[in-house]
Amino acid sequence: MEYSKLKLNEEKVFKDPVHRYVHVKDQVIWDLIGTKEFQRLRRIRQLGTTYLTFHGAEHSRLNHSLGVYEIVRRIVDDVFQGRPEWSQGERLLSLCAALLHDLGHGPFSHSFEKVFHLDHEHFTQEIILGDTEVNQVLSKVGSDFPKHVAEVIAKTYANKQVVSLISSQIDADRMDYLQRDAYFTGVSYGHFDMERILRVMRPREDQVVIKSSGMHAVEDYIMSRYQMYWQVYFHPVTRSAEVILTKILHRAKELHEQSYSFKYDPLHFYSLFEGNVLLADYLKLDEAVIMFYFQTWEEEDDPVLSDLCRRFMNRNLFKYAEFDPAKEYKKHSELEGLFKKAGIDPEYYLVVDSSSDLPYDFYRPGEEEERLPIHLQMPNNELRELSRQSDIVDAISGKRRTDHKLYYPADFLYDESSKRNIKRQIRSILELD
Secondary structure, X not given: OOHHHOEEEEEEEEEEOOOEEEEEEEHHHHHHHOOHHHXXXXXXXXXHHHHXXXXXXXXXXXXXXHHHHHHHHHHHHHHOOOOOOOOHHHHHHHHHHXXXXXXXXXXXXXXXXXXXXXXXXXXXXXXXXOOOHHHHHHHHHOOOHHHHHHHHHHOOOOOHHHHHHHOOOOOHHHHHHHHHHHHHHOOOOOOOOHHHHHHOEEEEOOEEEEEHHHHHHHHHHHHHHHHHHHHHHOOHHHHHHHHHHHHHHHHHHHHHHOOOOOOOOOHHHHHHHOOOOOHHHHXXXXXXXXXXXXXXXXXXXXXXXXXXXXXXXXXXXXXEEEOOOOOOHHHHHHHHHHHHHOOOOHHHHOEEEEEXXXXXXXXXXXXXXXXXXXXXXXXXXXXXXHHHHOHHHHHHOOOOEEEEEEEEOHHHHHOOOOOHHHHHHHHHHOOOO
């Protein structure tokens, strides 16, 4: 039988805390799960440094990837099957793209991407199209199949219905991570009625729409996302850990550029330091590897690198203050000068961090980031954009919320063994005393 149509002799199930079970019937999906590139996702946390704030947030990218696959499987096998607007020939492509959509994420991915100018979506496509076990499985379906999977993930595939299943303002990716992250962090914000949303999803021309009778479930989903960003994803303690992590990577890179002699050769970092990251090098990186280096760097002679690594490993994080860069730039400049006088490098120990989120937006032609709106299908089959029907969504639609905080090591400022008067000035400006 043709490989794409091969079914397992017996359906496999994964027990899942969010969806109860993840069902696998297709040989292709089972083979993809068994590849070393997919199994690598076990060693990368879904939420990066969030485990230092919410101790339960230890779940992996693999957990999430299976969850997204399961949601898409339910949509294409239960909700869309038999509907004339949906091509059943796109089923396997949709399932593979859902399963593999996060394949290129690296350890603590967003920090690494910023410091080393990487793009996880680029590496996702490289894994799918390159000399990998994943590519070998996909190529058995058809010579063009890996290319189509990569196109769905890159949002360039011709059938936008398939793209919107895993990448839109209401997609399987978001529906899984909101519920999964809420479960593992122990918060109540991310819960919404996914069963209802799935029941009212409909394929329509080049998009997936929602029956108008399901509008309130979608409102709940939008508000869940809004709350999760500000209560979990942008939590100031998590951001503090992220700041320290970023500064560790910056410091290690700077030391390498200065020809510093590390006590333990940072072999896994050389391609990152030099901006020439090959796929084979990238696939060797996971969070266990990175944490090994952080642990060894605690013993380095460079005081900044060793201090930052000790802080990260032992959760001795920076404190923070509310900060408005537009209004308080003079205060920041004054603090920079005082930090230097106190012998505390402001480049690494006085950091402004900004968080920003746009919870929902309708399409604005010409904008750099195209955000496909959520459309409601009215009883007469007319489509209406969600915020035109919902007062709740209209109230937050298009409104970007931004938050700025100033991070610093409070313990340094209370150590009065040296520069006592200067540290008191700093504490006074930060209103610590």
